Amino acid sequence: MSEVSSxxxxxxxxxxxxxxxxxxxxxxxRLWYGPAGETLKAxxxxxxxxxxxxxxxxxxxxxxxxxxxxxxxxxAAELGIGHVLQGIDDKRSAYAALLAQLGLQAEATGYxxxxxxxLPVLTRCGFACAPREAPPAVxxxxxxxCESPAGAGAVREICELLMxxxxxxxxxxxxxxx
Numbered sequence: 001m002s003e004v005s006s007x008x009x010x011x012x013x014x015x016x017x018x019x020x021x022x023x024x025x026x027x028x029x030r031l032w033y034g035p036a037g038e039t040l041k042a043x044x045x046x047x048x049x050x051x052x053x054x055x056x057x058x059x060x061x062x063x064x065x066x067x068x069x070x071x072x073x074x075x076a077a078e079l080g081i082g083h084v085l086q087g088i089d090d091k092r093s094a095y096a097a098l099l100a101q102l103g104l105q106a107e108a109t110g111y112x113x114x115x116x117x118x119l120p121v122l123t124r125c126g127f128a129c130a131p132r133e134a135p136p137a138v139x140x141x142x143x144x145x146c147e148s149p150a151g152a153g154a155v156r157e158i159c160e161l162l163m164x165x166x167x168x169x170x171x172x173x174x175x176x177x178x
Contacts, residue, residue, distance in 0.1 A: 112131070
């Protein structure tokens with residue numbers, strides 16, 4: 001992981017809810033269609049375990065996606081992600097409703113998005129992140145751009161950055177070193 005600015009680390013320290021887009025964040029952004037027209041998605045185990053460690057450290061994970069997919073619902077269930085918002089056209093309103101439901105202020109939230117449809121949340125949350133493949137209009141407006149690729153470690157990188165900023169990474173790793 002490259003050097004992270006002190007301002008970005010301070011923002012990461014305040015995050016209590018981390019929200020992930022799906023296509024282009026939890027996946028590499030490609031859409032695969034099966035013979036019956038179903039959408040197939042590939043998720044990386046490193047990212048999934050990062051989300052699990054993040055949740056165990058006290059940061060609540062959530063999904064906010066413009067597309068609807070049974071694969072996303074299944075993956076979220078496997079990871080214990082309780083807040084899964086799919087098929088959302090208006091991400092700004094869905095984000096505001098989630099914050100109200102959880103009683104959180106924007107400064108206590110983070111979001112990872114990869115395209116301009118994510119800007120309404122990226123520009124409002126406390127800690128905005130994007131994968132390296134995001135277009136310049138997105139990368140220029142976030143607090144952190146990942147070195148790892150989308151769908152192959154970017155989410156894990158963000159989870160570990162959050163835990164490092166909050167002082168919980170070593171404790172999360174210690175359980176595997178005992």
